[in-house]
Amino acid sequence: MSLINKLKSFHIEGAVSMHVPGHKNNTIGKLSDVIKPGYDLTEIPGLDDLHDPSEVLDQLNAELAQKSEGYHAQAMVNGTTNGIISSIYALNEKVSNFYIIGEAHKSVYHGISLVNADYTVISAEELYESELGSSCVIFTSPAYTGSLVKNIKQHIEYIRNNSGFSIIDAAHGAHLSITENFKESLLLAEADVVVESYHKMLPALTMASVLFTKDIQLHQRIMHYINHFETSSPSYLVLASIEYAQQFYKEYNDNIFFKKRAVLIHCLKEAEIEVAEQDDPAKLMLTWKRGAYNLELSFRKTGVYSEMVTDEGVLWCLPLWHEGDSYPFKELLHKISKLTPAVSSEGTVKGIDILEGKICVANIVPYPPGVPLVLKGTAITERDLKRVKHYQVNHVKIEGIQYNINYYMNEAEL
Numbered sequence: 195m196s197l198i199n200k201l202k203s204f205h206i207e208g209a210v211s212m213h214v215p216g217h218k219n220n221t222i223g224k225l226s227d228v229i230k231p232g233y234d235l236t237e238i239p240g241l242d243d244l245h246d247p248s249e250v251l252d253q254l255n256a257e258l259a260q261k262s263e264g265y266h267a268q269a270m271v272n273g274t275t276n277g278i279i280s281s282i283y284a285l286n287e288k289v290s291n292f293y294i295i296g297e298a299h300k301s302v303y304h305g306i307s308l309v310n311a312d313y314t315v316i317s318a319e320e321l322y323e324s325e326l327g328s329s330c331v332i333f334t335s336p337a338y339t340g341s342l343v344k345n346i347k348q349h350i351e352y353i354r355n356n357s358g359f360s361i362i363d364a365a366h367g368a369h370l371s372i373t374e375n376f377k378e379s380l381l382l383a384e385a386d387v388v389v390e391s392y393h394k395m396l397p398a399l400t401m402a403s404v405l406f407t408k409d410i411q412l413h414q415r416i417m418h419y420i421n422h423f424e425t426s427s428p429s430y431l432v433l434a435s436i437e438y439a440q441q442f443y444k445e446y447n448d449n450i451f452f453k454k455r456a457v458l459i460h461c462l463k464e465a466e467i468e469v470a471e472q473d474d475p476a477k478l479m480l481t482w483k484r485g486a487y488n489l490e491l492s493f494r495k496t497g498v499y500s501e502m503v504t505d506e507g508v509l510w511c512l513p514l515w516h517e518g519d520s521y522p523f524k525e526l527l528h529k530i531s532k533l534t535p536a537v538s539s540e541g542t543v544k545g546i547d548i549l550e551g552k553i554c555v556a557n558i559v560p561y562p563p564g565v566p567l568v569l570k571g572t573a574i575t576e577r578d579l580k581r582v583k584h585y586q587v588n589h590v591k592i593e594g595i596q597y598n599i600n601y602y603m604n605e606a607e608l
């Protein structure tokens with residue numbers, strides 16, 4: 195089936211979204227009011243220049259910067275990936291090594307590997323025993339699953355007091371502080387750089403992200419790299435969706451959200467589904483007696499699409515319900531109440547045993563979440579392969595595995 199037909203089929207099927215993007219098939223907010231093919235313009239006079247903004251895009255950045263005092267903002271059309279890689283390039287000019295705290299996305303490893311920098315993965319506690327003078331610490335908070343790094347503000351302050359720099363990958367946190375009932379935005383932790391994917395939880399188009407930087411000179415250095423890496427034909431639809439999401443963020447009222455969330459949790463429990471609430475109220479982790487992989491498949495068979503499934507559970511990204519949204523909430527409850535276990539089949543595992551003890555030649559990454567399992571240059575252990583098998587049996591996509599197999603079968607070159 196062609197891509198267009200495939201996309202159409204999801205509409206006909208009436209798929210219910212429990213995944214990103216945050217507009218949930220245009221049912222949260224009403225992006226279609228501002229996203230029209232006729233607005234798909236380019237940088238003609240009057241529409242400014244994304245990489246040297248001085249008119250309407252400068253105004254948009256100024257509006258975005260109001261999200262948190264003391265930050266410069268830049269709208270981006272190539273996702274948080276673009277912001278992270280560009281920030282690593284800019285900070286690499288100032289530091290001699292990087293520390294990584296938390297489960298970092300592959301873009302962090304890609305950035306560090308491109309600049310050929312040294313890095314160490316540490317825990318937040320180990321920060322206090324580390325030499326930070328000429329370092330940059332990269333945090334991921336919230337994690338994909340909605341958990342936050344505890345006491346991050348104190349960690350950042352400690353890093354700054356010890357002359358280090360900090361980046362927070364807050365890809366999953368653009369909606370935090372949307373009201374006082376949500377956890378605090380990572381912008382309040384005062385890191386040097388914070389990058390947020392607006393598209394993940396707010397009503398913005400996929401790839402809509404925002405870079406926030408404290409210091410203007412650092413901001414300009416990051417802009418220098420963004421100018422190198424980001425497309426020179428930015429989508430005005432993506433940019434308009436960032437403005438739309440910012441407006442939504444400013445005006446949001448959470449009354450309906452928390453009521454619907456409570457009804458949903460009740461309904462899930464009635465269906466004998468265990469619900470683990472996360473720091474982020476817009477994330478839920480679910481499982482049931484037959485295990486998380488079976489639960490995800492059972493939902494999918496009824497047309498409810500989840501964000502991710504791991505051994506921990508099925509991850510749902512809740513819609514930011516609001517007055518007047520058109521999210522199919524009743525249909526969702528109905529589908530949950532009628533949920534029956536799907537018949538699962540095992541995925542195939544081919545030729546991975548050849549990799550035991552070999553040096554990994556391309557990062558091995560379960561996707562989602564996109565957090566590397568084995569990094570290039572490290573030995574692939576029996577334990578790693580057990581994890582890979584387990585994922586593959588459960589139909590989780592593993593990036594890089596085939597490349598490693600091909601390489602060691604002499605069918606691929608580095």
Ligand SMILES: Cc1ncc(COP(=O)(O)O)c(C=O)c1O
Binds near residue numbers: 401
């Ligand atoms: C923790 C984390 N950081 C960064 C990214 C990349 O964000 P984007 O898709 O906006 O490039 C992701 C994407 O899933 C992510 O999970």
